[in-house]
Amino acid sequence: MSLLSRRPPSADVDADAVRGAAGAVRDPELHLDLDEAGMLGDVTVDHDGTAHVTVRLTTPTCPMRERLVADVGTAVDTVPGVTGVRVKFDAMTDGERMSLASRLRGGREDGHPFGPDATTHVYAVASGKGGVGKSTVTANLAVALAQQGKRVGVLDADVWGWSVPQLFGVRHPPVALKGLMLPLQAHGVSLMSVGFLVQGDEPVVWRGPMLHKAIEQFLGDVHWGDLDVLLIDLPPGTGDVTLTLLELIPDAQLLAVTTPQPAAQTVAARVGRMARDARMPIAGVIENMSTLVCSSCDAETPLFGEGGGARLAAGIGTTLLGQVPLDLPLRTAGDLGLPAMVATPDAPSVVELRRIAASLPVVRRSLVGRSLPLSVV
Ligand SMILES: Nc1ncnc2c1ncn2[C@@H]1O[C@H](COP(=O)(O)OP(=O)(O)OP(=O)(O)O)[C@@H](O)[C@H]1O
Numbered sequence: 119m120s121l122l123s124r125r126p127p128s129a130d131v132d133a134d135a136v137r138g139a140a141g142a143v144r145d146p147e148l149h150l151d152l153d154e155a156g157m158l159g160d161v162t163v164d165h166d167g168t169a170h171v172t173v174r175l176t177t178p179t180c181p182m183r184e185r186l187v188a189d190v191g192t193a194v195d196t197v198p199g200v201t202g203v204r205v206k207f208d209a210m211t212d213g214e215r216m217s218l219a220s221r222l223r224g225g226r227e228d229g230h231p232f233g234p235d236a237t238t239h240v241y242a243v244a245s246g247k248g249g250v251g252k253s254t255v256t257a258n259l260a261v262a263l264a265q266q267g268k269r270v271g272v273l274d275a276d277v278w279g280w281s282v283p284q285l286f287g288v289r290h291p292p293v294a295l296k297g298l299m300l301p302l303q304a305h306g307v308s309l310m311s312v313g314f315l316v317q318g319d320e321p322v323v324w325r326g327p328m329l330h331k332a333i334e335q336f337l338g339d340v341h342w343g344d345l346d347v348l349l350i351d352l353p354p355g356t357g358d359v360t361l362t363l364l365e366l367i368p369d370a371q372l373l374a375v376t377t378p379q380p381a382a383q384t385v386a387a388r389v390g391r392m393a394r395d396a397r398m399p400i401a402g403v404i405e406n407m408s409t410l411v412c413s414s415c416d417a418e419t420p421l422f423g424e425g426g427g428a429r430l431a432a433g434i435g436t437t438l439l440g441q442v443p444l445d446l447p448l449r450t451a452g453d454l455g456l457p458a459m460v461a462t463p464d465a466p467s468v469v470e471l472r473r474i475a476a477s478l479p480v481v482r483r484s485l486v487g488r489s490l491p492l493s494v495v
Pocket residue numbers: 245247248249250251252253254255276279281353354406407442443444445446448449450452453467
């Protein structure tokens with residue numbers, strides 16, 4: 119594949135400069151430069167100024183090929199004298215993949231990178247009832263945070279009703295590197311979901327220990343890189359996944375999503391109370407579908423009633439972070455597989471979600487009642 123520039127040919131191209139430019143290109147999945155990742159192969163320059171760059175992929179079916187051709191082409195094209203760029207692909211050997219995987223794990227063979235010393239802020243997005251817009255809120259908050267320059271990941275822990283692949287419009291399986299999965303990338307967000315691993319609409323029947331193991335692997339056996347924020351989309355209710363997460367990431371902060379409807383708010387209150395009893399930090403409540411915005415007249419109707427978000431927040435001792443209206447753009451964008459944060463940035467729902475993302479609080483776990491790490495010798 120090639121990307122040709124229109125500059126006149128020159129015989130004086132510095133091959134080291136070409137290697138430097140290509141090697142500095144960042145692999146979007148590994149979050150490493152091609153050089154650092156050991157992905158840069160042969161680099162040569164013809165007399166007519168055409169640069170040939172070989173990129174060594176982690177897997178021959180790497181979904182990032184086109185992006186790499188474009189990024190390497192653009193970077194090498196800036197080297198003086200280069201008249202054109204041809205990018206070839208090659209695959210890493212098993213040994214190289216093994217050593218890359220162990221480097222990415224950073225010496226950590228088990229556990230996950232979101233322990234108490236981590237700088238990543240983890241938010242577990244929960245709701246009482248299903249269908250209140252928890253996944254839609256999660257996806258759009260994630261894109262908004264990425265647009266604000268944050269390194270963001272979304273873990274779709276809704277293992278039975280995953281919707282992250284649909285909301286981000288990505289469906290292919292992740293690249294696996296000797297037991298380490300690379301999250302998929304979309305709109306600046308790193309994504310992992312059961313939906314990327316199952317064929318078609320096959321149901322997932324995990325419970326108990328198997329479910330625990332799966333969530334553990336989604337945290338520890340995925341190369342999340344250095345994230346500023348990880349949003350975890352939980353299944354609705356107070357089930358096994360929430361308990362597993364509480365156990366694995368005690369510092370995860372709860373973000374509760376509800377509609378204003380009393381039925382949704384009272385069920386969400388159970389999740390809030392469970393979090394409070396487990397001393398999980400509660401970042402706040404987001405009320406979704408607050409009012410229906412008329413697309414032709416801008417009139418607002420409180421379709422699902424009023425005040426549910428504020429009542430939930432007061433009930434579990436936290437703040438109402440925002441009220442997201444019900445509007446057509448948020449629903450249609452989700453169905454199209456393009457987050458509304460990208461597709462319709464001016465929609466009223468999107469403006470409110472962006473505002474919430476910009477002011478997401480960071481709440482620390484209270485030490486009151488928490489057992490301290492004391493040991494008797
Ligand atoms: N503010 C909104 N305006 C318009 N449509 C919305 C809004 N929020 C969510 N929706 C739509 O409501 C439906 C349910 O949303 P979503 O799948 O995000 O809910 P959920 O709480 O994650 O559901 P589940 O718990 O079952 O996974 C989707 O069709 C989504 O597009």
